[in-house]
Amino acid sequence: MTQKSIIFFDIDGTLLNHDKKLPTSTKEAIFKLKESGHTVAIATGRAPFMFEDLREELGIHTYVSYNGQYVVLDGEVLDTNPLNIPALEKLTEVALQNNHPVVFMDHEDMKANVPEHSFIKESIDSLKISHFPAHDPHYYKGRDLYQSLLFCTEGEERQYEQVFNEFDIIRWHPVAVDILPKGGSKAKGIEKIVQKLGILEDNLYAFGDGLNDIEMLSTVKNSVAMGNAEEPVKAVAKYVTKSVEDDGIVDGLKLVGLL
Template sequence: MRERSVIFFDIDGTLYDHEKKLPRSTKEAVFELKEKGHEVAIATGRAPFMFEDLRRELEIDTYVSYNGQYVVLQNEVIYTNPLNAAALEQLTKAALEREHPIVYMDHEDMRATVPPEHQYISDSISELRVGIFPTHDPLYHQDRDLYQSLLFCPEGEECFYEETFKDFDFIRWHPFSVDIIPRGGSKAIGIEKITERLGFSKSRQYAFGDGLNDIEMLTHIENSIAMGNAKEQVKAVAKYVTKPVDEEGILYGLRMVGLL
């Protein structure tokens, strides 16, 4: 058997197509990787409870979630990086003054500062097609570790928060929604926690992604593959570019780099 590798896959626009469906060729490719003895993992901005079905379908128990803030290796939590609670409290006050909702997220649930029927929340979360929505609990951020939050505001209005709250990074993923993560946190850091434990050399590490939150990951990983549907900034930092997700991009990319 060839030397084992570890392969990290983003979800939306990478494993999932634009309809949030897993292409048959992608599923078959993942299982072929596993049959060859490779380690297959997920690296996503999603919460763990937002991709349980996918993990079960692909029989994957290693993942980087919340853009690197909650990391699990073979069903064991090995790294967490919660948001600064005091800074989040101040951000919450500023968001309330500007009528910008926030959704607080830990490893088990998500709760909103306003009723979830708010247009920005419903429009954003519904696009993920996870079948769950946050409930209303404006005090959910108190006395618990949160690994990511969502700020809901029109494009451009996050600039105030970026300039004011230096404990956080803000990553826009929807016209109405921005991820809030700890400053400097990234998928790359979460991936490093896994590869250090597993002992894979840089040359045996691979990653597939398409979004702005994949840039650090694809920069960090030696064998980085951008999807054909990726943003141009993402393609620019990747070593390889495969076909789009809905044109068997995962299968094509794995063959391109010699893993299948």
């Protein structure tokens, strides 16, 4: 293949396995792509500070984080899409009444509006990251936020969806949902990078497994769903590879002809 491509990888369940470990085969494949002159990028729902170690380990400097709300190209911020703060403040007031904690997130840190709560611990611990939100109920004031976390059980988020049209609410854990700017997505973040680099659609690839990957995989021409992906995700992808636990990245790169 002479034409160089850009390949976007989701993190959890795609690059990292269910133990949040990077398979050796995946790491070797990433470096082979880079040696061939391709650009390797990340497209994740995580905050930038939640995957610094992974970026360093893989030498990746281009990424779409917060599901498209904070986009970085070659180490420089390319595009941001912050939350509507007045609407977030109102949502937080309702959440407090319902005993639903909220975590506020910018590009550097995250803070919780309550001192502690079992739902926060359970969901954040599942990410196996070193960061844990300290208590600062006013962290949303005077800064851009790109995502918030609302902690509630499945189905309870509907009351917020019905009232707060400024946001997209996406569940990522049995007791936690993402609060994102309406219409923001990994696909739109990727589009910003592709336009800046002038990449042709034939040379654009994306790998993912989660519900927040559906728009990305249905938009990118060469899309690959992991074998461990949920069925709605597999349904929109052009290819389905093996599970992340079964060298799925290597298999998927072979499927699309990059390895």
